[in-house]
Amino acid sequence: MNREFEALARAASRPxxxxxxxxxxxxxxxxRLDPVFLSLLRNGYLPDRGRLVDVGCGQGVLLxxxxxxxxxxxxxxxxxxxxxxxxxxxxHGLERRRDRVWVARRALRDGAHIELCDVREAAFPRCxxxxxxxxxxxxxPGAQQGLLEKAAAxxxxxxxxxxxxxDAAAGFAYRVTRWSARVSAxxxxxxxxxIHCRSAAEWASLLEALGISVTVAEPMSEGTPFANVLFVxxxxx
Numbered sequence: 001m002n003r004e005f006e007a008l009a010r011a012a013s014r015p016x017x018x019x020x021x022x023x024x025x026x027x028x029x030x031x032r033l034d035p036v037f038l039s040l041l042r043n044g045y046l047p048d049r050g051r052l053v054d055v056g057c058g059q060g061v062l063l064x065x066x067x068x069x070x071x072x073x074x075x076x077x078x079x080x081x082x083x084x085x086x087x088x089x090x091x092h093g094l095e096r097r098r099d100r101v102w103v104a105r106r107a108l109r110d111g112a113h114i115e116l117c118d119v120r121e122a123a124f125p126r127c128x129x130x131x132x133x134x135x136x137x138x139x140x141p142g143a144q145q146g147l148l149e150k151a152a153a154x155x156x157x158x159x160x161x162x163x164x165x166x167d168a169a170a171g172f173a174y175r176v177t178r179w180s181a182r183v184s185a186x187x188x189x190x191x192x193x194x195i196h197c198r199s200a201a202e203w204a205s206l207l208e209a210l211g212i213s214v215t216v217a218e219p220m221s222e223g224t225p226f227a228n229v230l231f232v233x234x235x236x237x
Contacts, residue, residue, distance in 0.1 A: 004079035005038050012068035016059065019103035023059050030061050035222040036133060036164055036230060037065055044083020045162060045232055050090070050128025053154070055119050055147070056135040057093030060104030060112060066091060067111040092127070094119050119147060124154035131162045134228070137181055137197050144196065145206070152210040157237040161212055162230065164220055169199035170227030177226040200229045211236045 013027035031037050039045075046052065046066075054062055069085035072078060078085075091112035095101050096119065104114040115122070120143050124130070130151050136144045151161060166177040178195045198206070204214045216232035 002038060002042075002079075004082075005041070006032070007077075008041075008065070008068060008072060009037075011072060012061075012065040015064060015067075015107040015109075016103065018106040019059070023103045023107070026059065027061050027064065031065060033223065035224070036220050036228075037062065039218075039220065039230065040162070041065070041069055041085060042079075042082050045160065046086045047089060047128050047160060048084075048086045049088040050156070050159075051125060052086070052089050052091055052129045052131065053124055053127045054091070054093045055124070055130060055132040055151070057095045057100075057104065057114065058097075059100045060093055060095075060108050060114060062131065062133070063091045063093055063104070063112040063114075064107055067108060089129070092125060094122060094124075124150050126156065127154055127159065128156050129160040129162070130155060133162075133164045134166075134181070136163070136165055137178075137195050138185065139196065140194075141196055148206065148210055148212075152212055152235060155212075155235040157235060159235045161207070161233040161235070163203070163207070163233065164228050164230045165203055166197045167200040167203075167227045167229050168197040169201070173221070173225060173227035177228065180226065203229070203231060207231065207233050 009031035013024055016023040016027040070087055073085050093104060093112055093114045094117055101114050101116045166174055168174055181195055200217055207214055212233045212235050214231050214233045218230050220230035221228045
């Protein structure tokens with residue numbers, strides 16, 4: 001792991017101790033092993049102001065990272081060459097599991113607003129950015145369409161959508177991703193789930209049909225056996 005990011009990951013995971021040992025360990029593991037968090041910060045994808053909505057935020061790991069990044073930047077502890085973190089961005093998380101919402105609220109306190117809701121049914125607040133990581137594959141195709149329609153309606157013109165999903169055209173790596181997603185859902189107390197994925201080209205085509213242009217579609221599985229792709233997209237003005 002990048003040395004500077006490792007220090008940031010330690011700082012970001014520490015507040016999750018307020019929710020217990022497991023949430024703290026999970027935050028550390030997630031930040032250190034999942035390449036998407038380093039990429040989002042180092043590349044400066046997120047806007048500096050407005051509202052960010054993290055759809056399916058879980059226990060709030062990404063939001064906790066952004067809070068910690070802001071604090072370290074303001075204290076002069078920021079890697080040279082990195083884009084500044086968003087300093088004026090209002091953080092809003094949506095999550096359906098009560099236990100994860102409890103952890104997120106305990107850890108983040110006033111740093112983010114965490115809403116308990118089913119993202120398939122909840123209204124999305126008006127926002128400048130939406131993040132959805134590894135979420136849509138658990139939804140039926142119709143629900144995927146509906147959620148992205150709500151995202152398109154909630155985004156301001158030029159607003160950012162960061163979407164990470166598995167590429168169903170990636171062969172063996174996709175099969176590993178699908179199996180891992182099912183095991184993860186089982187480990188979280190769920191049942192053996194149906195997984196609904198599309199190819200990277202199909203995800204991009206779906207977004208374009210909703211008036212959201214994909215500007216970057218990059219593999220986001222470095223250091224893992226998975227077939228994830230990060231779509232950096234913007235709502236057309």
